[in-house]
Amino acid sequence: MACFIATAVEAAVVTVIEKRVEKKEIEKVHLDAENTKSNKLPLGQKIKWLRNLLLGGSFLLAFEHIWHGEVVPYFPFLTAAANAEDRLQMLKEMALVGGGMMLLVTAVWGLMLLVSHMIEKRGQEENTAEE
Amino acid sequence: MTLLISLFAAIISTAVWYKNAPKSQMKTGVLCWLFWGSSLMWFVDAVFEYAELKAEYFNPTPAEMLNDLFLGLSVVALGLLVWIVILLISDPKCVIKDKLTKKDDE
Incomplete structure (x- = not known):
């Protein structure tokens, strides 16, 4: 009914975190010139992956909800929000399905972090072996 | 059906992205994020x-x-539309910019 709202909210929170992390990383690079030599991908870039997944998914899911007539261009914008019974059902679905979506996307991102960490570690080991 | 179509689109766009990475300027990564994000969410659905x-x-x-x-x-x-708009606005190959500035020169 409105499960994409949960992921869209997570996307907004992740965007704020990403901006803060990027700002800190830029300051750190200016202070410590050695950081520029590191071949590790910055954390801000990795947080961007999660933001992109959440934003992309939420956008296309929002389109699906418009397609099914669950999102309308007039107040209250969600057809399920018009009466109390549907509102309760909508909130339940947002918590269950939306929560599940948030968990799965975040878990997939976690897996991506793990794989990228392993690749970076292997790359560093190869570099030190060459030296 | 929607999940399947979105999943196929995600796999194809990822294959295209990988084939042309890392030098590609076509921004196919946008399609990957869009279709993978929605595929994961539709899977939960x-x-x-x-x-x-x-x-x-x-x-x-x-x-x-x-x-x-x-x-x-x-x-x-819709995903392709978003991608083409992003591609044309960012204009990584400066095709549109060159075209417009050329017109100004003439």
Whole structure:
């Protein structure tokens, strides 16, 4: 009914975190010139992956909800929000399905972090072996 | 059906991105994020729907299938539309910029 709202909210929170992390990383690079030599991908870039997944998914899911007539261009914008019974059902679905979506996307991102960490570690080991 | 179409779009766009990475300026990564994000979310949706309908989930009526097919194709079209707009606005190859500035010079 409105499960994409949960992921869209997570996307907004992740965007704020990403901006803060990027700002800190830029300051750190200016202070410590050695950081520029590191071949590790910055954390801000990795947080961007999660933001992109959440934003992309939420956008296309929002389109699906418009397609099914669950999102309308007039107040209250969600057809399920018009009466109390549907509102309760909508909130339940947002918590269950939306929560599940948030968990799965975040878990997939976690897996991506793990794989990228392993690749970076292997790359560093190869570099030190060459030296 | 929508999940399947979105998943196929995600796999194809990832293959295209990988083939041309890292030098590609076509911004196919945008398509990957769009289709993978929505595929993951629709997968969760499908799991909940399956839990509710059980085996009936795999026996949709022709009308439902047709509607889902149209939705899936529309989702792919919308994703491609977003990608082409981002590509033209960012103009990584400076094609539009060159075209416009050339016009100014003439």
